[in-house]
Amino acid sequence: MKSRHAIQYTIRNIPVEVDRRLRDSARHLHRSLNQALLDLLSRAAGLSQAPAPYRDLDSFFGSWTADPQVDKALAEQRKIDRKLWK
16 A cells, blocks of 8 residues: 655746735735645645635735825815714
């Protein structure tokens, strides 16, 4: 009877954007990069029934940049009209 050994892969020429997304995903899921990749490969191979995590807005987290015009517009919206609240 043959024993099952873990197989190792070496993948070269990973595009920077792919690397960034994979690392962000692993960090978001609180997993190592290796475990996140194994989970992704298992799902892609049809070996895992676990649904992919719902993260359609994750790319927006941490992307805010200060903009004085936006800050001014938000400040205007936050003003309370005392006449309306009597």
